[in-house]
Structure formats: structure tokens, C-alpha cells
Amino acid sequence: MKITLVSFGIAKDIIGSREMEYELPDSASVGNLLEKLAHDYPDFKDLTSIRVAVNTEYAKNDQVISPQDEVVLIPPVSGG
Amino acid sequence: MKITLVSFGIAKDIIGSREMEYELPDSASVGNLLEKLAHDYPDFKDLTSIRVAVNTEYAKNDQVISPQDEVVLIPPVSGG
Amino acid sequence: MQEISTYPLIYISENPLQPEAVIDLVKSDHCGGIDVFIGTVRNQTKGKTVVRLDFESYDKMALREMEKIARKAREKWPIDKIAIHHRKGSLAIGEIAVIIAVSTPHRKASFEACQFAIDTLKETVPIWKKEIFEDGEVWVAAHP
């Protein structure tokens, strides 16, 4: 399946664009997404942390992703 | 000696005026002042506390008062 | 209205206090955090309706005690600027009685110093408030 992956902060810099189409196996989980990203973009391993938000909620690794989900990469936040 | 006694808050209400001339023995202490006031104005004994400031500093009971001192009665403060 | 920049850091006034002016007084390019405490007049106390509050101040000593609080806070925390403004006179419900603002390089100290300042102010600064009810009035904290 194809998902739309949105990235902010340093995650956007690493990926090179705000939004990208990203190919994942059907019924892939958030954990699967992170593994594939670590393979495709080795710079992610240098980050303090990387979280995934699905439909504006922080998602756990075992959450299954659907093609229509809003999937967003959340590098370490630093608001305030 | 005669001192000028200034009163605020409920102390002013008990004494009945902002400033009054008050007769004390020469070299009277703050403690002596409080004893005489308790005798002359029994309502003071109902207060949570009564402190004396001499020249804009809180004074201890053994501090000796001079006639030219600025002596002020400080009932329980409640600013803020 | 007074020019914002001309307010002193330690201040007692019969005129309405200005939160923005107090904040501007403590702003600092090398501080990341400002904590501000604002005390306002509540419309009730222990279930009784309050009509207004009258504040009386022994100004000369109150300013000295407020300066002392600022000095003590500086000894305890790395404060850049601290401002303490207190109102006196007759205050309506909702009006501001006190504003304390503290700027520090990091935020934790600003909270601690600001709380220390208001806690100490309520113990040491010779200012008194009288609660005016519809059927009477009472000096706050005067009686046990």
C-alpha cells in the first residue's frame, strides 16, 4: 500500500520534503514503518527519538496503518 | 516621654485615630509599649498578632524606643 | 496613563496596575522564562459575597519590605529582574491587587522565586485589606 508521510522539523530535513508517498506492505504497523525508514534514511538513527502520529495521536509501534491515515513523523519536540 | 504612635488597619480602628501622642516611661521598650497598649485598649488582645515597627523595621520586644522614633503598630498584614 | 518604561520595579499605587507594563519591566534578552503572579479581588470569601476590598498601606515600610523580598529572592535564585507592584485604595471585584513578575534564564527558578515572593509578601509587607460585605466589613486575618 501507499501512504502519505508528512514530516516536521529535522525529519523533514532528513527526508527532504514535507510530504511524500511511501510504499509499505499492506497492514504494516507503525513499527514496520520506522524500520523501513531507518533503512531508507540512516540519519534517523542519530536522532534523540522519532515518534509517529496517526490521525493526530501518538501511535504505539503495534498500531496498524491504513492507506487513508494521516501519518506524521514527530522528531523530538522543542516548543515553549 | 511622649512618642507619636501611628496605627494602620484594625489597630487604627481600635485606637480611633491614625496618629496619637502616647505617654511612655523614658527608655521604654517595645515590650513596655505593647503592655501599656493592652491595658489601655483591651481589644488588642483579640487580634491574631500585633507587631511594632520602629523606623520602618519590625522591632523586637527588647528594643528601646526614643521619642523621635517613628513607631507604628502593625496588626496582621493581609496584602496580596 | 504613565509611560510603560517609567514604572519602577517596586511600586505601590492607587491607580490600576498594568500587567503588560510589569512584564515589560522584567523582560530580558538573556532570560528564557518569566513567571507572573497576579492576585485579583474575589467576589466571595468563605461563601459570603464581597462588595469590594479596601487596601491600606504603610507605604514607606511596605516598599522597603518589598525590596527585601526582591533581594532575598536574588540570593536564592539566578534572577535577572524581579518586579513587585501592589495596589492600594478601593478595589472592585476582579481588579488586580498585586502583580509579581520574575525573569530567570530557565523556567523552574522563575516559578519558585515568584511563589516565594508572593508567599513572603503576604507575611511581611505592611499592607492591609478590609473586605466590604453588604452588611458589614472586616479586616482580613486580623482575628484568629
Add this chain to the structure above:
Amino acid sequence: MQEISTYPLIYISENPLQPEAVIDLVKSDHCGGIDVFIGTVRNQTKGKTVVRLDFESYDKMALREMEKIARKAREKWPIDKIAIHHRKGSLAIGEIAVIIAVSTPHRKASFEACQFAIDTLKETVPIWKKEIFEDGEVWVAAHP
């Protein structure tokens, strides 16, 4: 400038934040204490001169997380009103990045709730800042 009373309690904006407006949002006739935290842009970090900060926000989720903070704070303390305003975009030194204001009947809770809110915001709200130096830039907290 926007009318003060029309600001929402939870708010992200590219325009300068207004402390007085945020304070007005949480003022309450039955609250005696308001604590306000203001985060400003420091001119240096770890000894390096900062030129400006660029804030990026995932607005939709950031607003939800800010709402969650307000909800959690209400579960812990007797809060009358809580407002959280965050700036985004490019901020100069000294500008305000965040304002949190909390009104409670008694002051202690206002300090605790406000500190909880800013501490939690810095952990959970998807907003990122990039420090711009004269010779480079860095996403804050991105690397260990």
C-alpha cells in the same frame, strides 16, 4: 490588532502573542490567583549567540495536545480557566514564544498547574524550534 475578547483559550499564531489578552481570557471574579508563564527567545544558548528562532508547528495535533494539557490540569487542580498560546514562524530575540495562564481560587494551585502545563507542553506538543546562529542552525533537542 485582533479584539482581545475574541482570542481562543488554546491558540497557535504567527502573529505576536499578547500577554494582556491571555490574562484577560483567564480572569475570573471567583478566582484570587492567576499564574502566567511567558517563554521568551534568549539571545544565547550554551554560550553561542542566537540570531533568531524559527518555530514549526503541526497545528492540528499541537492544538489537540494543548487541549489535553488543559484537560489534565483541570483533573489535578481546581482551575477556573486555563489559556495556552503558542507562537510559530520566525521569532527575534526577546519575542514571546509561549504564554500559559491559569486562574484558580487560591494561588498555590495556579503555580502548580501552570508549571505542569509548560513542562508537559515541552514534552508532548508537536512544535519544533530551530536555533539560527551566525554560522549555522540546529533543530533544538533533535540530537542527544
